[in-house]
Amino acid sequence: MTCAACANRVERALNKLDGVTASVNYATERAIVTGIGPDLAVRATTAVDRAGYDATVRDPESTDELAEQLTIKRVTALRRRLVVAVLLAIPLMDATIVLAAVPSLRFPGWEVLSLLVALPVVTWAAYPFHRATIRNLRHRAVSMDTLVSLGIAVSFGWAAVSVLLPGASTSSGSHWPGLSSIPLDTGALYLDVAAGMTVFQLAGRYFETRSRRRAADVFGALSRLATPTARVLRDGAEVDVPTGEVVKGEVVIVKAGEIVPVDGTVLEGSAAVDTSVVTGEPLPRSVQSGDSVIGGTISTDGRLVLTATAVGAHTQLAQMAAVAEQAQERKARIQHTVDRVIVWFVPAVIALAVAVTLGWVLSGAAVQQAVGTGIAVLVIACPCALGLATPTALMVGIGRGATLGILIKGQDALEASGIIDTIVLDKTGTLTTGELVVDDIEPDLLQYVVSIEHNSEHPIARAIERRAEADGVEPLPVTNFEVHPGLGATGTVDGHRVVVGNAALLESEGITQRRAGGDAGTTEDGAAGAAATEGGGVVDRSSAASVVYVAVDGRPAGTFTLADRLRPTAAVAIETLQGQKLRTILLTGDSEPVARSVAASPGIDDVRAGVLPADKAAVIERLRADGHRVAMVGDGINDAAALATADLGLAVVTGTDIALKSADIILVREDLRVIPDAIALARRTRQTIHRNLIWAFGYNLAAVPIAAAGLLNPLIAAAAMSLSSLFVTYNSLRLRDFGTDPDAD
Helix, strand or coil: CHHHHHHHHHHHHHHCCCCCCCEEEECCCCEEECCCCCCCHHHHHHHHHHCCCCCCCCCCCCHHHCCCHHHHHHHHHHHHHHHHHHHHHHHHHHHHHHCCCCCCCCCCHHHHHHHHHHHHHHHHHHHHHHHHHHHHHHHCCCHHHHHHHHHHHHHHHHHHHHCHHHHHHCCCCCCCCCCCCCHHHHHCCHHHHHHHHHHHHHHHHCCCCEEEEEEEEHHHHCCHHHHCEEEEEEEEEEEEHHHHHHHCCCCCCCCCCCCCCCEEEECCCEEEEEEEHHCCCCCCEEECCCCCEECCCEECCCEEEEEEECCCCCCCCHHHHHHHHHHHHHCCCCHHHHHHHHHHHHHHHHHHHHHHHHHHCCCCCHHHHHHHHHHHHHHHHCCHHHHHHHHHHHHHHHHHHHCCCCEEHHHHHHHHHCCEEEEEHHHHHHEEEEEEECCCCCCCHHHHHHHCCCCCCHHHHHHHHHHHHHHHCCCHHHHHHHHCCCCCEEEEEECEEEEEEHHHHHHHHCCCCCCCCCCCCCCCCCCCCCCCCCCCCCHHHHHHHHEEEEEEEEEEEEEEEEEEEEECCHHHHHHHHHHCCCCCEEEECCCCHHHHHHHCCCCEEEECCCHHHHHHHHHHHHHHCCCEEEEECCCCCHHHHHHHHEEEEEECCCCCCCHHEEEEEEECCCCCHHHHHHHHHHHHHHHHHHHHHHHHHHHHHHHHHHHCCCCCCHHHHHHHHHHHHHHHHHHHHHHHHHHHCCCCC
16 A cells, blocks of 8 residues: 555445445555354455555564565665665756757757666556556546646656647746746746655655555564563473473473563562563562463563463463554544545546636646646645554554553543543552551561461451561461451461451450551452552551451450551652643542541642442542543542443553453553553644644645645745655654653644
């Protein structure tokens, strides 16, 4: 495909098939075809062939490499034709002007010689435009190439007429200043327009193809992070195998400096893992036994032995790449409008060029002048920039986001990002770590507590075990263990009866103790709630943390607290969101005191506490009913409905699969600053698309009347048309710098 009109033609051909829905993307040169039947692929490729194009069913492992090779081949061929065109056109244009303007320098047959020099330029060098035009005409269609080919052919044809039939063209001189200012009454050949137009159009096509390849490089960055081979332990020996052959559960070895081939859990070793290429995290993350690692990251300084937990298309890297690609294939509403415009725009331009030429002739202008004006209209009106405006910006924006740990799932997210004024944040697992931490407990007391909780599966038990492991405290054997749902647990440790739980459990055991401010509310996952400072310290134990009581042999032995800590970058993230003119709201199932304590440190504007999971979507609906445009950030299954209800849903990648499917943007980085970054990137991508479209539409609307009035030289028209497409592509490529410029928004 050479332009957006080609993509529209292929799309129409596919959608004419019974039971088939297709979307063709000009920028990525791919079609997404949905339908029923085992012969769908054959039917689809046959339809594309009949439309005059070639198609191959995509296999990511082989087709992408083939596409890359074809792109390189296309760029090389365009460069070769461009070099030849420049080497012939520049002396041709100079000589033609000089010889036409200075009769004394002419020699017999100079016109024919000029014509022969121009012939390879307008035939071989311009062949891509002519080939596409002929192919389209066979299928009774036109495209941007039709306009270019016609302009070159008419210019050269008029020059040939001037040479072969000297009396066919008469005029007192050129009506354009500067270029093409050959005295026409001396037998001007008009070859400068034909050759110059070919050079400009080839240059534009060459640089556009190179720029689109660079945009695709940004877009495909995730896919290229995967390493082709993995070192697997089989039959006691380390064996290098293709990464695609690694089986879930196999042991994989990664040496220092190597790329992690699959998602896995560390069995042995420790290392600083560079995750920046996948999640955008700037600093390496230390991992050791029991920690998880993501395929595509790099072990910088240590040897790791992993158990493969996800392989092939199930790895986080592969899923991220798939989401990014699917997003690129989705079209914006504005793009559908552009596609409809392009369908009739090209034939309308041809009709307009013919009408302008006839109008100038009928008004008494010289035929040479009328033809030149028609050529200028033909060329300047090419809507190439319109076809590139949206897909190139979307390709680069989504690709850049993927490298920063931000997956934009489509145009809906971009459009919503520009209208939101309120952002609602879930607490547990989003604003906080979602992992309980034990604070202030005596070692002797911890010995009793971990012995009891070692037998429990409650989140509090896991927090106590983590604290005991960190302090080097081992659990003792327990007898008579008994769980008291909603209250705690009891058992006998080293001959002592131990009670661990809330005040109600102690009272039921007949143990009296003065309560230190009462029990805190519970969080959404059933664990004790907490509020924390940015650094992770407990703010107020009586309201922000759960108090756990311990009794030994019927007497109070002490208390300790559990807290769910705020993420370290929460305050910075909230401040940045508020700097983006967004109202921030904390939404949680926790009690009002716990929620307000959590919201106080980062400075959240509003708190909605005690909200049941099923009611979260209703809160979003009420905000929207009040006239707000709402973004929702969450991670759990109980956030899925709220994410889908909001104008813009953002889900952290640690969340459940259903939550991710409900979101418009997926956040991979654990750093909470990814939230304002995601909104800023979505807004900037949206702004880039709008600027591209404004330029493309404005360019055509302004240039066509100027050309029709005879005020635009065809050479300048050819250059301007090429530069318009390059401007749109360059403007989109500026998104590659997002995140590196502190002033970017």
